[in-house]
Amino acid sequence: MRIALVSEGTYPYAMGGVSIWCEQLIRGMPDYRWEVVALTVDGTEEPVFDRPANLDRVHSIPLWGGRATGRPRRGRGVLVPSGRPGAEFVESYEVFLRALVTPLESTRSQAGAVNRSTFLLALRGMFEYAAGGGDLSAALLSNEALRMMLEAWHTLRVEETGPAPTVADALEAAWLISHMLRPLSAPPVRADIVHSSMNGLATLVGMAATWTYGTPLVLSEHGIYLRERYISYLHDDAPHPVRVLVLSFFRSLAGAAYLITGALAPHSQYNRRWQLHNGADPDRMWTMYNGVDPDEFPPAAGEPDVPTISFMGRIDPLKDLHTLIRAFALVRTEIPEARLRIFGGTPAANKVYHESCEALIDELGLTGHAVLEGRVGNAVEAYHAGSLVALTSISEGFPYTVVEAMACGRPTVCTNVGGVAEAVGDTGFVVAPRDVTAIADACVRMLKDREMRLRLGADARARVLEKFTLQRSLQAYRDIYERLAEPRTASPAPKHLRGQAQGWVRVPNRTTRPGVAAVTARPVATPVPARPEVAPAARSEATPARSQATPATARPEMAPATRPEMAPAARAEAAPAVWPGAAPVTARVPRQRGPEQYSSAAYRSRHDPNSSGPDLPPAPGPDPDDEPTIMMRTTGGR
Structure with a gap:
């Protein structure tokens, strides 16, 4: 065929x-x-x-x-x-x-x-x-x-x-x-x-x-x-x-x-x-x-040494990283040692947005605590680098990053756009888009409760194995x-x-x-x-x-x-x-x-x-x- x-x-x-x-x-x-x-x-x-x-x-x-x-017309060869x-x-x-x-x-x-x-x-x-x-x-x-x-x-x-x-x-x-x-x-x-x-x-x-x-x-x-x-x-x-x-x-x-x-x-x-x-x-x-192919996204063996929020994706206004950065500033008032690691490349058209994210990090006094890491060779590294994975987009289809993070056994905090809630089910937190306080509260709650993180992470991988596999x-x-x-x-x-x-x-x-x-x-x-x-x-x-x-x-x-x-x-x-x-x-x-x-x-x-x-x-x-x-x-x- x-x-x-x-x-x-x-x-x-x-x-x-x-x-x-x-x-x-x-x-x-x-x-x-x-x-x-x-x-x-x-x-x-x-x-x-x-x-x-x-x-x-x-x-x-x-x-x-x-x-x-x-x-050309058939048989004539001229325009x-x-x-x-x-x-x-x-x-x-x-x-x-x-x-x-x-x-x-x-x-x-x-x-x-x-x-x-x-x-x-x-x-x-x-x-x-x-x-x-x-x-x-x-x-x-x-x-x-x-x-x-x-x-x-x-x-x-x-x-x-x-x-x-x-x-x-x-x-x-x-x-x-x-x-x-x-x-x-x-x-x-x-x-x-x-x-x-x-x-x-x-x-x-x-x-x-x-x-x-x-x-x-x-x-x-x-x-x-x-x-x-x-x-x-x-x-x-x-x-x-x-x-x-x-x-x-x-x-x-x-x-x-x-x-x-x-x-x-x-x-x-x-x-x-x-x-x-x-x-x-x-x-x-x-x-x-x-x-996804679960073999390509193995579960993490452990957690990072400090409470870490990980983001994996393109640096783009649609990902609403400004909201994520502002939410992280609120997280640090509750968990001062927390870190935010933002993985992903920046398209040439989004260079100004990338600069605005860096400026916001400086403005909020988050330099050294929130870092734009750039493109990563293997997405698994980005998911394993976080205690949880966050996605604060203002629009999505059915995001692969969420399913991949779930396959890695990481719980997620996401905004309720597109098919995100259908992917996450009851294995993570889904809140309203652009709601800085709700995103921060979800991250704090998850970062402070290790038992819940591990349980939701295990449930997330099980959900992927049941519903979102490559073979099916x-x-x-x-x-x-x-x-x-x-x-x-x-x-x-x-x-x-x-x-x-x-x-x-x-x-x-x-x-x-x-x-x-x-x-x-x-x-x-x-x-x-x-x-x-x-x-x-x-x-x-x-x-x-x-x-x-x-x-x-x-x-x-x-x-x-x-x-x-x-x-x-x-x-x-x-x-x-x-x-x-x-x-x-x-x-x-x-x-x-x-x-x-x-x-x-x-x-x-x-x-x-x-x-x-x-x-x-x-x-x-x-x-x-x-x-x-x-x-x-x-x-x-x-």
Whole structure:
């Protein structure tokens, strides 16, 4: 079996949790042949991983370097001049803009379902335009496309109270979107399975393969990509219309990806709730927790000579080390001999933050007691160096550092973000993020009670051995791959699909009118069954915002994050064709704002699953506790 693994800003060109996950997935299945499609900044990146023997090919799709052009037409070998876009592009782009610009009150409404379906069809139309030799980037930046964008705004957002876009605003938004859609102009990857390591732009690669060859798409989400994009624009200085258009693009693309995905693997129940809120089909979702190889993270033989708090991870604002340092200052008022050791490298983009941490240590009189140790050769050393391991992030996916520390038999003090509480269970303390007093109280309580530390540490390793091992996760993904690769038989169309997006799409041998290809009910892949031996994640109760630390608890339900207003999009006109055996229809795309934010350092620092962006409230959704769960593993991720 051949699997194409798609990454964005991570493997094999940057270290981090997602990269380690990719590496372990490839090496853990040596009987499969692999290739990697990497979305990169400019294509000049150098690999930081040795190539596994079963990795046949790595090729990149630069999002910002050079210029994307149309592909040669079949049999002609010449590029179509960019010039004025033809009717094929205009028809698809009109549908695209309707889905993008129309205000949408709820992603869970019928209007939201229509929006996702029509956006997906528009993406396919633009893919077909590029596949036929059209210059998609040039078309998106043409005068005609800018006129259409401005006209769509004025027509569909009649109740908009904010400022209308200027020509400069439309050009900026179109420029950003043209870069985001570059994967649609790349040759489709050929494999038995396409596995996207994250939602967003990486799913465009899978969509192109699905539309061309009927290839099934598997989508893993370590953190919620859409939430990260909302976060990145909270304090962005882009004009209001640009923010609306780009965030709407991210949201629509996210929902479209959920439609086309054959198997969706959230890496925590927290992520699962977000996905359900944004239109994912629960019948095609299997929670797969990250896991580790316990042999690589042996339990510590003893404890350090002085009470020590250890942190292991990237030096990054999302890790909220300022809160950890301030909490440690309070710890020292109770335990003067205590130490704080912060292990981890600093991305170039975070140099200023590193300096601010050092300045805060000096300001609080902690010099010599709190130390930024830098990158460590083996993470085990960092975990063993502490009496406990602390993680005070404001956002996480399902953090490997927590699971690794638990495997080493170290109790943890963590903030209640992402899937942290699901990992910790009752083997550590989980408190509210940014609550300096609660974090300090938890650390003091644990540092003063050796018997409790040892008991929680032993329980933590036992929990890892039971729930978060490498072997279980690899087998779970192997099962999904083999089931999706089986020949498909007809079955009723998925209940979550409506109208023209009902069913799966395969590109016909004849020309299909771009942007209006009908997606009539198609044979659906048999759902991949969850592994029965994996028990659902236990629910735990919410931790108060400020209170004495208590054993780890689950995040309290909160209101969904504010989303840009978008409304029902007009359905695309249907073209005949039912293509059995094709893969599901969906797409989704989120991303940062410009090339200055896509420097190698800045870009890589944003794509660690352990830092999914500041913690926004979880989207409400069906109670996931009764859903079957599957373990997903990765070792060594920071």
